[in-house]
Amino acid sequence: MTKRRLGYGLLIVLALVAPYAGLYPVLLMKILCFALFACAFNLLLGYTGLLSFGHAAFFGMAGYVAGHGIKVWGLPPEIGLLLAALAAAALGLVFGWLAIRRAGIYFAMITLALAQMMYFFFLQAPFTGGEDGLQDVPRGKLLGFINLADDLNLYYFVLAIFIFGFWAIYRTVHSPFGHVLKAIRENEARATSLGYDVDRYKLLAFVLSAGLSGLAGATKTLVFRFATLTDAHWHQSGEVVLMTLLGGMGTSLGPVVGAGIIVTLQNELADKVGSLVSVIIGACFVLCVLAFRRGVVGEAGALYRRITGERRS
Amino acid sequence: MKRRLCCALSLAVLVSVSASAAAPKISGGVVKIGVLTDMSGLYSDLGGQGSVTGAQMAVEDFKAQYKPSFKIDVVYADHQNKADIGSNKVREWYDREDVDMVTDVLNSAVAIAVAKVTAEKKRILIDIGAGSTRLTNEDCTPYSIHYAYDTYALASGTAKAIVKQGGDSWFFLTADYAFGHSLEKDSSDIVKANGGKVLGTVRHPLNASDFSSFLLQAQSSKAKIIGLANAGGDTINAIKAAAEFGITKNQSLAGLLVFITDVHSLGLQLTQGMMLTDGWYWDYSDETRKFGKRYFDKMKKMPSMVHAGTYSATFNYLKAVQAAGTDDADAVMKQLKSMTINDMFAKGGKIREDGRMVHDMYLMQVKKPEESKYPWDYYNVKAVISGDDAYQPLSLSRCPLVKK
Amino acid sequence: MTEIFGVSTQALLGQLVLGLVNGSFYALLSLGLAVIFGMLNIINFAHGAFYMIGAVMTWMALNYFGISYWWSLALVPLVVGVVAVVIERALLQWLYKLDPLYGLLLTFGLALIFEGVFRNAYGVSGLPYSIPEQFSEPLNLGFMLLPKYRAWVILVSLVVCFATWFLIEKTRLGATLRAATENAKLTQAFGINVPLLVMLTYGFGIALAAFAGVLAAPTKQISPLMGSNLIIGVFAVVVIGGMGSILGAIVTGLALGVIEGLTRVFYPEASATVVFIIMALVLLVRPAGLFGKRES
DSSP states (O other): OHHHHHHHHHHHHHHHHGGGGTOOHHHHHHHHHHHHHHHHHHHHHHHHOOOOSOTHHHHHHHHHHHHHHHHTSOOOHHHHHHHHHHHHHHHHHHHHHHHTTSOHHHHHHHHHHHHHHHHHHHHHOGGGTGGGOBOOOOOOEETTTEETTSHHHHHHHHHHHHHHHHHHHHHHHTSHHHHHHHHHHHOHHHHHHTTOOHHHHHHHHHHHHHHHHHHHHHHHHHHHSOBOGGGGSHHHHHHHHHHHHHHOTTSSSHHHHHHHHHHHHHHHHTTTTGGGHHHHHHHHHHHHHHHOTTHHHHHHHHHHHHHHTOOOO | OHHHHHHHHHHHHHHHHHSOSSSOBOGGGEEEEEEEEOSSSTTTTTSTHHHHHHHHHHHHHHHHHHOOSSEEEEEEEEOTTOHHHHHHHHHHIIIIIOOOEEEEOOSHHHHHHHHHHHHHHTOEEEEOSOOOGGGGTTTOOTTEEEOSOOHHHHHHHHHHHHHHTTOOEEEEEEESSHHHHHHHHHHHHHHHHTTOEEEEEEEEOTTOSOOHHHHHHHHHTTOSEEEEEOOHHHHHHHHHHHHHTTGGGTSEEEESSOOHHHHHHHOHHHHTTOEEEESOOTTSSHHHHHHHHHHHHHHSSOOOHHHHHHHHHHHHHHHHHHHHTBOOHHHHHHHHHHOOBOSSSOSSBEEOTTSBEEOOEEEEEEOOGGGOOSTTOOEEEEEEEOHHHHSOOGGGOOOTTSOO | OOEETTEEHHHHHHHHHHHHHHHHHHHHHHHHHHHHHHHHOOOOTTHHHHHHHHHHHHHHHHHHHOOOHHHHHHHHHHHHHHHHHHHHHHTGGGGTTSOHHHHHHHHHHHHHHHHHHHHHHHOSSOBOOOOOGGGOSEEEOSSOEEEHHHHHHHHHHHHHHHHHHHHHHHSHHHHHHHHHHHOHHHHHHTTOOHHHHHHHHHHHHHHHHHHHHHHHTTTSOBOTTHHHHHHHHHHHHHHHHOTTOHHHHHHHHHHHHHHHHHHHHHOGGGTTTHHHHHHHHHHHHOTTOSSOOOOO
């Protein structure tokens, strides 16, 4: 346990000094946003066993709400983010309420279809700016005095948001509530027969995941100063699945690693492979599913245990 | 980050003080041009690799003609139609690779995002491929130029010309989102102002799977002209369905945003007779044909307006750098706005204070299959629309830079 | 002229017919999904991609080999079906013991790969394909001029759909198939080669998608993106119908095409979302879908 704490402490220190080590802060912030998104998604897929194929709706919607709130209503950034996360959670409540009526594959298709509906809504709604996007969102001043227009200030703010989100997910997973979720993942019928109201647990997990995804989407709007339709597109939903899968679902650090890999990959590939990006992403999917189901972190953990001979607790 | 910028700045000042007046003051000794485009997605035929080729050709020609004392470098990236990837890449270009000018930037969402970053970092954006008029209105900046076309020019040019030729009753088939609405509004205003009537409109969703039912509604309106206020795949499928249902026998289609790449992929059989506006056509004059042939040898396709525009923008930017003797964005912008652009792309082109490059547009009619004599022989040029007529007048501009 | 809500009955009838055309595509695609789901217990996300491949191959057949539309109608589904069989053997068969979600993810990856490869090869503006000349004249139905090709689409897809239904519900082969769906182990014990059956089922389901692609080729611009635009709607159709029955998939597909067509007349703004709204409503009233069996 202390070893683990030490590990997380070390990671935080690394994150704190990263911009001084020559890493590009805007890219780091983007990775953090997607990492939080993937962690929130992992809460659902990795710990509850629900595959949502519509998470881009929450991510995208929160981006628009935060953007609109900050730009048009002049809200301070922290309130804008909070409002956006709440809006995403509310949308999650509606989605979840409909989708948990079906399990497994149907659940995935329903969330996908609902998210597609939201996509069309965002496309047509006047406040989103359609395909031009909601642009020119001011970053504003945090708590009225910290100027977020400065990349470094914003970086630490984003890092704080990420750590908060990560911590919230970590606490949830390791709480009695989280154990019930895992029980549902392993065997839903047994959880029901033990007297748990499975649907309520699922719904709660869904809303929580939606809200945190929203927080990630809203933060991304703050970083880039715009919200566009890409974030609500179903490709985005697919990408977050891939991040989680590639990093290792059901592990706490997996989604972070997955998000880091995918975002860096996209950024690096931008001037190299041209039109083959989606082929590469698709190949990653196939490879992960066939040979690499535990993901990077899962495989690394397994390797570590094999070397040290430690049994899984 | 900040400190490094400070260092760079003070270094730049030192260099500029010590350098002799004759040698151009070029940051890093290299003029770097970034081509940001869509290599893989919806707009990759219109821009894509062809835009990179256009920029590279411009650099070659400039070097041969002007023998500049500075080095020129072209870098490119694929924004994958994602504004975050695009703006991130451009930020990195400005911060780390000292790119001076970014061009092409298809896709309006990416373009507007890049315009903001460019203004923040005080570099130059010469946008070719994006169509949104927001670039020279709400979202204009002192550092962005909208070079080749915009949706207003294409829509209003076509509408005005058609009404004048007697096509005075219209029905609009409109893509149901902001872009389609503004296309419809721009052209229906023109139709009404020129004495025509708008009989109705039907809104269809983006990427509609089937256009036949929308077209039947257009048919029963008995309007002479069916205006297609949509783009890309939607326009293509609408044109195809219109031919299938025999609608084009009694009514004409007007493409409000149709590019030569669309006509090429549809073929003349389906598009013949359609009126459209374009900013450039390879088979217009000897000059354009010469460029077209050279480009064709490299790409095995004729250039679109976007490819030619990227060439022209790059060339004229370099000319401005040469004339200003520096790659400092403010000086080069001043130079660009005082220049008149005369090349194979534009004659007498002027860059307005809102960043709009005003140049002549061409009203085209698509040829019949039997009229087409050689590959890519697609258009009859019906009229030249003077730039002042084609583009949104400054008096209507919502750009805060325009003094009224 | 009689009018309903300001729309003449003539126009309405016309729209109904057009809705039926689109419904035919929905029916073919959701039928394929249902057949595959029944046997393999996976949702084939690559279904739209195979539909696209069917259309692109029709174009390739004509332009590279001079193979006419009529031959393509038979050959393309066959070839694509064989490709699907290879994919099933090489990739999918390793997933049957796992959570069905992995099948969804794998086929999602495949869809991205196919889309990317074709986009790389042919760009996105699309490829043109003309309507076979036999169908060049429109058919006068009295209330509308229906292009003959559209009538052909309705006819041939209905025939194929009901042939499939007959094959599965009324023949001996179908009975074996259904038995294998119910209890694979037991069926295997009766000496029936279940893996072979699974392989052929996947091939057949994909061939249906490719067949829809061939049918669509002359009516639409053939583009690498044509499948992914359609497939999410088809998923909603599948949720509405429930994948329990073959007939259910066919009927729901046709019905939703018609409903979508009517929306285009009365409230075109909602025509993209109407399928999803109906899906939400069905989930509220009858979570298992209109034709679905209750899940255990």
